[in-house]
Amino acid sequence: QVPLVESGGGLVQAGGSLRLSCAASGRTFSSYAMAWFRQAPGKEREFVAVINYSGVLTYYKDSVKGRFTISRDNAKNTVYLQMNNLKPEDTAVYYCAARRLYRSSYPGDYESWGVGTQVTVSS
Numbered sequence: 001q002v003p004l005v006e007s008g009g010g011l012v013q014a015g016g017s018l019r020l021s022c023a024a025s026g027r028t029f030s031s032y033a034m035a036w037f038r039q040a041p042g043k044e045r046e047f048v049a050v051i052n053y054s055g056v057l058t059y060y061k062d063s064v065k066g067r068f069t070i071s072r073d074n075a076k077n078t079v080y081l082q083m084n085n086l087k088p089e090d091t092a093v094y095y096c097a098a099r100r101l102y103r104s105s106y107p108g109d110y111e112s113w114g115v116g117t118q119v120t121v122s123s
Helices: none
Strands: 004-007 008-015 018-023 033-039 048-052 058-060 068-073 078-083 092-099 117-122
Touching: 004 117, 008 058, 008 092, 018 033, 033 068, 033 078, 048 068, 048 078, 058 068, 078 092
Parallel strands: 008 117
Antiparallel strands: 004 018, 018 078, 033 048, 033 092, 048 058, 068 078, 092 117
16 A cells, blocks of 8 residues: 545635645555545545556546646656646545556545545635
C-alpha cells in the first residue's frame, strides 16, 4: 500500500478553478496507476480520472472531460487534478487512490486511499 495525502480543496465560485494534489510516501509511487474519485453527500463514491504509472495514458469521467486534467510528477511522488470551469455539481470530497494496474473506474479495485479533500462550488 501507498500512504496518500490530498490537499488543495476549498470553496470556489462556479466557473472557477482549483488544483488538487495528492502526495505519496515511499519509493514505489512510480509503479502505481493513480486515480481521483469523489463522493457527494448521500451519493456513492464515483470515478473522476485515472493516469497510468508513466503519465502517458489518462481516462476521464465523461462529465469532466475538457474541464479536468490529471497529471503526475514521479520525481515528486505527486499526482494532480487541475479542475477548471467548476460547476456546483462538482461539489464533493475528492479522494486519490492507487493501484498497480491501469484504468479501473471501480473503487473496490484500488489498494490505497487518501482521507480526502473537500471541494465546494457555489452558484
